[in-house]
Amino acid sequence: MVNGMRVSVVSYVTLMLCAFSLVLGVAIVQAENSQPVNINTATTKELKTVPGIGKVIAERIVEYREKVHLFAAVDGLLNVKGIGAATLEKIRPYVTVEDATH
Numbered sequence: 001m002v003n004g005m006r007v008s009v010v011s012y013v014t015l016m017l018c019a020f021s022l023v024l025g026v027a028i029v030q031a032e033n034s035q036p037v038n039i040n041t042a043t044t045k046e047l048k049t050v051p052g053i054g055k056v057i058a059e060r061i062v063e064y065r066e067k068v069h070l071f072a073a074v075d076g077l078l079n080v081k082g083i084g085a086a087t088l089e090k091i092r093p094y095v096t097v098e099d100a101t102h
Contacts, residue, residue, distance in 0.1 A: 036096035039077065040070045050094040057082050071097045 037050050039061060047058035057080070064080050065071065074097055077083045083091075 036094055038098050039074070039095050040065060040097055050091050052087055052090040052094075057087075073097055 037046055039047070042061075044055070044058040044062055047053050047061055048055060053061070060080050060082060061077065068079070071077065074092055074095055075088070076097070077088055077091070077095070078085070
């Protein structure tokens with residue numbers, strides 16, 4: 001039983017170290033992408049780098065921008081299907097609005 005217990009502890013520690021490394025890696029990638037994403041010019045791929053924006057929402061942002069109009073303010077994202085107040089507050093630090101000429 002002692003050997004089995006030792007293996008369990010080692011497995012648990014290894015698992016925890018892997019999880020920590022993954023979380024740290026994600027944090028580093030997000031820190032490297034510290035410049036806010038311009039929602040008036042960003043591609044779907046660029047929008048997907050924003051925490052809280054996946055493929056579908058990124059596509060909807062681009063579609064809204066192309067079919068309706070450029071965003072005058074970040075709050076305009078509330079007009080995009082799937083983005084509510086909670087999501088907007090989550091992504092607000094990572095996005096910005098500038099017109100296409102900047």
